[in-house]
Amino acid sequence: MRSCTYCGRGGHNRRSCPALKKTIRDDPEGYYARVEDRKAKARKPRKCSYCRTEGHTKRTCEDLQRDRKIQAGRAKEWRGKFLSRCQDTGFGPGTLVKYVDPAQIKSEWMSTRIERSIEKHGQYALVVDCRWETLDHRNAARSQNAIIVRFPSGFQTFAQLPTEFGGLMDEYASPHFEIAGKINSSKLAETLPPEWHSGTDTADWHLHLT
């Protein structure tokens, strides 16, 4: 019979070695404890944390790869439409926007809020940036505060895309701004990274993995 690879004695193997068990008991965070813990995990059948099926891991999950592709495809499609709308309407960082007439806002509470903001900061604001990662097909499902606007007072806030983006936003969206001064946005696409264009950057967010 082979002797134990831990203590060198015969009559038992490493898995049942009393000396090794004692070492682990004495130092549960130590080297041997970690080695045995890793081995025990490897003996268990592996379960994919994404699809909950045994036999593979998340890293090689085919369901996950397929779902990522689907989400990236949806983002890519929405972003393509978004960019062409930007070009058509002259929208992007640098565009001047203006509060819509508060009377047009369906929610009375929001209408009052906009009236107050107009009194305080004025009706016009500059689009200083977008939250690019939120600009994808999620906008069609639920209103997003996807743009960052700055008022002459210096006050800065998040807002929904302006009214010109109807059809790309959810049907109940009630944008607070409209475009008042266009920019030339023909170069906007070039400023965005490849993963934004391909939609791969937000796929995991849509799959609740981040």
Ligand SMILES: [Zn+2]
């Ligand atoms: Zn032993």
Ligand SMILES: [Zn+2]
């Ligand atoms: Zn899986």
